[in-house]
Amino acid sequence: MTENRWSFPDLGLGVGLRTPHYAHILSERPDIGFFEVLTENYLDTGGRPLYMLDQIAENYRTVMHGVSMSIGSTDPIDFDYLAKVKALAARIGALWISDHICWTGVLGRNTHDLLPLPYTEESLKHSVERIKVVQDYLDRPLVLENPSTYLEFAESDMPEWEFVARMAEEADCGLLFDVNNVYVSAYNHGFDPVEYIDAIPGDRVCQYHLAGHTNKGTHIIDTHNDHVLDPVWELFGHTIQHVGLRATLLEWDADIPPFEIIHQEVLKAGDWRRQEVANVA
Amino acid sequence: MSPELERLQRWMQEVVVHPGTVEEAVASAGAEREIPADRLADIVLPSESMTPSERIGVYQGMYLIRMEEALETDYPVIRYHLGDVAFSHLIEAYVQRYPSRSYTLNRLGDHLPQFFLDRSDWPQAKLLHDLARLELAMTQVFDEEESPVLSAEELEAVPPDAWENARLRPIAAFRLLHFRHSVIPHLIAYHEDRPSPNPRRRASWVALYRRDYSVLRLELSRAEHDLLKALAGGTPLGEALAVAAQLQKSSSQRAKIFKWFRTWIAEGLFTSIEA
Numbered sequence: 001m002t003e004n005r006w007s008f009p010d011l012g013l014g015v016g017l018r019t020p021h022y023a024h025i026l027s028e029r030p031d032i033g034f035f036e037v038l039t040e041n042y043l044d045t046g047g048r049p050l051y052m053l054d055q056i057a058e059n060y061r062t063v064m065h066g067v068s069m070s071i072g073s074t075d076p077i078d079f080d081y082l083a084k085v086k087a088l089a090a091r092i093g094a095l096w097i098s099d100h101i102c103w104t105g106v107l108g109r110n111t112h113d114l115l116p117l118p119y120t121e122e123s124l125k126h127s128v129e130r131i132k133v134v135q136d137y138l139d140r141p142l143v144l145e146n147p148s149t150y151l152e153f154a155e156s157d158m159p160e161w162e163f164v165a166r167m168a169e170e171a172d173c174g175l176l177f178d179v180n181n182v183y184v185s186a187y188n189h190g191f192d193p194v195e196y197i198d199a200i201p202g203d204r205v206c207q208y209h210l211a212g213h214t215n216k217g218t219h220i221i222d223t224h225n226d227h228v229l230d231p232v233w234e235l236f237g238h239t240i241q242h243v244g245l246r247a248t249l250l251e252w253d254a255d256i257p258p259f260e261i262i263h264q265e266v267l268k269a270g271d272w273r274r275q276e277v278a279n280v281a
Numbered sequence: 282m283s284p285e286l287e288r289l290q291r292w293m294q295e296v297v298v299h300p301g302t303v304e305e306a307v308a309s310a311g312a313e314r315e316i317p318a319d320r321l322a323d324i325v326l327p328s329e330s331m332t333p334s335e336r337i338g339v340y341q342g343m344y345l346i347r348m349e350e351a352l353e354t355d356y357p358v359i360r361y362h363l364g365d366v367a368f369s370h371l372i373e374a375y376v377q378r379y380p381s382r383s384y385t386l387n388r389l390g391d392h393l394p395q396f397f398l399d400r401s402d403w404p405q406a407k408l409l410h411d412l413a414r415l416e417l418a419m420t421q422v423f424d425e426e427e428s429p430v431l432s433a434e435e436l437e438a439v440p441p442d443a444w445e446n447a448r449l450r451p452i453a454a455f456r457l458l459h460f461r462h463s464v465i466p467h468l469i470a471y472h473e474d475r476p477s478p479n480p481r482r483r484a485s486w487v488a489l490y491r492r493d494y495s496v497l498r499l500e501l502s503r504a505e506h507d508l509l510k511a512l513a514g515g516t517p518l519g520e521a522l523a524v525a526a527q528l529q530k531s532s533s534q535r536a537k538i539f540k541w542f543r544t545w546i547a548e549g550l551f552t553s554i555e556a
Contacts, residue, residue: 040385046426047454048494068384074287081384106290110381111297112347113340115290123286151336152326153289190329218330219339 001244001280002202006141006174008096011061011247013266018252021259022052030263032060036249037092039066039099043084057092063207063247064089065176068110069099071134071144072117072127075106082137089138096206098143098176101127101164118153119163124170131171143174143206148184148213148222160185161199168204175200177243178209179236180228180251184220193235202243210236210269211251225254227265233272240276248273289324292316296337298380300345300373303338345369348376351386356393356416359409361471367404374400387424393417408480411460412467415487418456422489422496425454430492430549443556445519449512452552454491457510460484465500492549499548504528505541509550 004010012033017025024030035056042053056062066085070078089097102114117123135142146164158166168175177200186193212226228236228250250266292315299306308318316324325333349372353360360368378399379392394417397403397410430452439447463481470477486506488499501509504525511521522538529535545551 040387044385044387045424047424047491049424051427051494074290078384103290105381106287106294108382109294109298110383111294111344112351112381112386113297113343115293115297115340118286118289120286126286150339151333152328154323154326155285155289188328218335219328221339 001241002205003244004174004206004246005203006206008174008206009247010245011063011095013270014063014247014249015259015262015266016065016249016251016253017053017056017062018256019049020256021262022056024259026052026055028259029059030259032263032266034061034063034095034247034249036063036065036251037094039064039085039088039097040068042088043081053092062092062094064092064094064097065145066097066099067112067114068104069134070102070104070110071099071130071142072101072123073103073106074126075108077130077133079137082134086138089140096143096174097138097140098145098174098207100145100147101167102147114147116147116149116151116153117163119156119158119160121157124158124163124167127167128171131167131173135171135173141172141174143176144168145176145178145209146181146185148178148181148188148220150188150219150221152189159191159196159199161196165199165201168201173204174206175204176207176209177205177239177246178211179239180209180211180213180232181222183229183232183235184213184222187215187220194238197235197239197242200243205243205246208236208239208246208248209251210248210266211253223254224251228268233268236269237272237276240273241280245273245277288315292324293337293340297340297344298376299341300377303334303341306341307334307337345373345376347386348372348381348389352390352393355387355390355420356413358416358468358471359393359412362409362412362467362477371403387420390417390420405480407482408462411462411464414458415460415464415468418458418489419496422454422456422491425452425491427494428452428454428552431546431551431553433546435554436546439554439556446517447554447556448515448517449551450515450553450555451513451550452490454496455513455550456489457506457513458487458489459506460487465498488550490548490550497548499544508538508541509545512545513550 014034014036015032017035017037042050100114105111131142182193182196210228211224212228214221214223248269252262292312295311296306299309307321321333325337327333349369352372375396378396381389393413394410397406397413463483463485466478486501486503488501490497508521508525525538526535
């Protein structure tokens with residue numbers, strides 16, 4: 001087990017903030033360690049979403065999680081976007097800002113998908129340079145999530161875990177370690193997820209993600225629409241042993257159930273956290 | 282920056298956003314400009330159970346679904362009116378013409394009214410243009426900045442001799458719309474899950490506004506619309522009311538003007554008055 005190098009706190013168990021749950025959260029005040037806010041949902045609104053977010057941020061710790069930073073894109077960095085991200089983080093007191101190791105579009109377009117990078121020295125250098133620029137602008141470490149991917153590029157000359165680990169070290173950024181994504185990509189590409197986890201520099205991990213997925217037989221899609229599956233829980237346990245305790249978030253973005261069901265699911269992560277800490281002790 | 286990475290990303294984007302089959306996407310002119318279709322296996326590895334084509338097809342297959350999900354959130358009335366198949370057809374054509382260029386999907390549908398002006402040959406284009414304007418305005422009102430609402434006390438504080446030249450300023454979350462079709466029955470049909478009405482070409486006027494973070498509407502007569510437009514546009518109260526009064530033939534009709542005015546103030550359409 002390791003300590004996080006920036007001393008980002010272990011916020012315990014968190015849930016992704018979703019619109020259908022606003023009223024429940026504000027009326028019932030569930031015992032949740034933190035909420036993860038989908039960054040882009042709050043950048044251009046002065047209406048109900050921001051009003052709700054302000055109230056929730058007054059009562060809970062928050063972190064921000066974006067999908068449009070496009071850190072691996074060959075398009076120019078969008079500083080107008082970053083300015084809004086920075087302003088929102090200041091407004092709600094977000095403890096950290098995360099996005100994904102991916103690109104979302106080029107030539108000014110946005111596909112709104114988390115598209116995969118080739119794992120090459122060139123794309124590593126390109127991503128590292130951009131992460132440094134973004135961190136400098138945001139004046140804080142950027143936290144980046146390992147993606148779920150559905151294809152591999154022939155030109156890749158290193159495994160994903162080496163790319164992720166080197167990127168984090170060379171850019172001096174944080175990692176949001178998505179355990180479900182490791183499982184999904186391992187299934188899709190036929191690698192050993194434990195080898196991936198063991199290669200991750202634990203002191204750079206600031207947060208964990210857990211989620212459900214959909215197995216199509218030939219491949220798995222990262223759908224975030226169901227309970228976390230047992231093999232992912234097992235990998236989560238192994239990750240705690242390797243990395244340590246970190247803020248742990250359950251994502252549930254489609255077929256969203258009542259808040260209580262999501263809350264019960266994330267409480268299972270608490271059981272795993274206690275169990276793995278006891279094992280180490 | 283790596284020119285190879287640039288080319289790879291341009292190629293993958295061309296494939297992902299192509300509306301046809303994955304084979305058509307890989308062989309499209311845009312994709313072939315970057316990487317010839319017969320080189321696919323040199324670019325994407327197969328897995329144990331999927332070919333390179335099937336693997337990139339996972340991304341390509343999800344693109345239009347994602348665009349449609351975003352736009353059905355913003356345009357539920359149009360989707361309800363058209364039905365699922367025709368709506369999917371519309372979205373496929375729309376995102377080819379107006380792809381997302383924003384970090385947020387909330388802006389993806391901003392050009393739908395313009396799309397129907399561009400494509401006047403589209404079935405029911407004129408009605409759909411009106412419905413798109415209505416629904417786009419609803420999303421704008423939803424997201425506008427919150428404004429303080431002009432209170433009764435602030436109104437009462439205006440000296441009697443200042444009313445003539447006083448100007449009202451509307452809240453930010455306010456839109457005044459004029460349609461060529463009767464659009465509100467389509468909105469009601471959607472909310473009540475009743476059959477969408479037959480298109481009716483009849484002028485209609487609507488004010489959209491937000492109160493307590495909910496988007497509300499007032500259906501207006503032409504006279505109400507014209508007066509409200511004048512007031513929201515900054516015309517002095519005396520001038521706007523005089524013009525409105527001239528257009529009302531009887532005293533009872535003229536009395537309605539004050540009823541309208543009271544309603545608009547009570548609904549919170551204005552944020553301030555400059556006397």
